Amino acid sequence: MTNVVPPRVRAGLAVISWPVYVLLYTPLALVAYYSFAPAPLQTGHSFHGYAVLFSDSTVFVALQRSLILAVGSATVSTALGTLLGYGLCRFRNANARGIAANLPSLIIYTPIIMPSLVFGISELIFFNFVHSATGLLAAGLGTMVIAHITFQVPYVALTVFARLAGLDPNLFEASHDLYADGIKSFMFLTIPIVQPAIIGGFLLGITLSIDDFTISFFTSGPGSVTLPIYIYGAIAKKGISPEINALGTLMIAVVIVLALAHFFITRQRERRASLLPS
């Protein structure tokens, strides 16, 4: 296909695209650059911002909460979402029409389509009502985990569903013919086949959790400040400081390193797999 596009057009595309790539990373690079700002009344570059950051114990508590939130919610949503995607792919009557048959799709797509602000405020009000009626679900890390599970479940379900939908349905018939019952065929056929999708769903859940601010903001309580909420609060209070830039730099670096590592590891595995005789 590449030979269809003339070289002149390809050069034009490159001229437009490379600056966009640069622009995508310029703000992030500036955050890193300013994180090495000197201490007050000094010049040059320094680790002053990092020193201030690491001396602040609230940052470590916030980091801990962010990790618990991300891993905890992704674990539960992976379990719920995998079962959901599996069930919809295997046991739903594909010919059924009408509202009842479309209900699962409606339920799955609502969290994806709903603006995250509406999502967050709905949860805020709901938890508020439940708390004033029963005393349970006080705004805090618990309510944040619940909210994060809720927006991750559909994405995990869609990932697993997409993987299963691409399979030959005869595989399941074959496992039946070999006397595997429902649970056995789920454990020994489905799980291994969808394992990449389950891992992908889990990583997607963690990514969505780390990325989110709006929903966390509206479901958090006074004692459940996570990293993004900490940054937002600090900027609102006293503007951008070198220590906030240091924290931002570390968060950007972790995401970039993990994403690149994941990319190259998967690619190598795929390459190795393609070398095996089929």
Added chain:
Amino acid sequence: MSGAAKIIIPEKRAAKTAVQTEARAKSFRLWITAGPGLFWVVLFLLIPSVILLAIGFFTSNDYGSPTMPLTLQPFQQVAGYSLLGWDPGNIIILLRSLEQAGIATVVTALLAYPIVFFIMTRPASVRPLLLLFIILPSWTNQVVRTYAWLELLGPNAPLTWVAHALGIVPPDLGIEPGQFAVTTGLAYNYLPYMIVPLYASAERLDWTLVEAGRDLYAKGFTLFWHTVFPQTVPGLLSGVIFVAIPAFGDYVVPQLLGGDRSLMIGSLIANQFTETPDWPYGAALTIIMLVFTGAGLVAFRVLTRKLGGAGEATI
């Protein structure tokens, strides 16, 4: 003949009940597997959002909480009516939100086409990496990647010096806070959401059509417009939805980059639940926002069907 018919009928009946029990077992398994996940989303999202919408029809008490009686007063407030008379503020904010989301969508679409085809015309081995570098910034936290633009657009930032020199922005002021900063922030945040679906449809492109077009002496933009563009319309429409809807209701970008004079509907809604609580008014604003979102989605479905776009694999 009649004997044969007698034998067939019970067999048919047996087959029918077997089908029925199988269907029943299937729906039981469906509820066992899909049930918990669906139940979770219904309990923690659908029911809460119905409650939120319902609050829009209640009266606001002194603390801004909903009380009886039911009323349409919150919607009058949304339209700009208050004890002090009519005020166009809300209408302006709504129009500004639509404008910002619209500009961000157009900008991302205009950037996405060259980038997608730039990636498509690179060797197959580097394509995934080039796509990854587009998506990567969107995996960093919303607040971090948005406040990062403050470094570029703030009063003492490099881009602002350029703007000062060109006379676009009055001296002593940054580009941020302002509408330009908000548009930029939205386009930056949502560019990957336009590129990914567009890339997916470009990957399935039938290039023989392009060759056929060239054989018919079509060139340049005409060739693109008649052979490539129609095939990418489904991806473009998905991208428009993925960008326009979240951009319209975005909270972080206008909050961090907008300032008071570029308020968008998201911040206006949030204020009714945080700073100066008035839940019914906030709920009514939410309903209006969702009406616009819903209208956009319906228009999208109609358009996709009309243009015969092949849908993605969906549940």
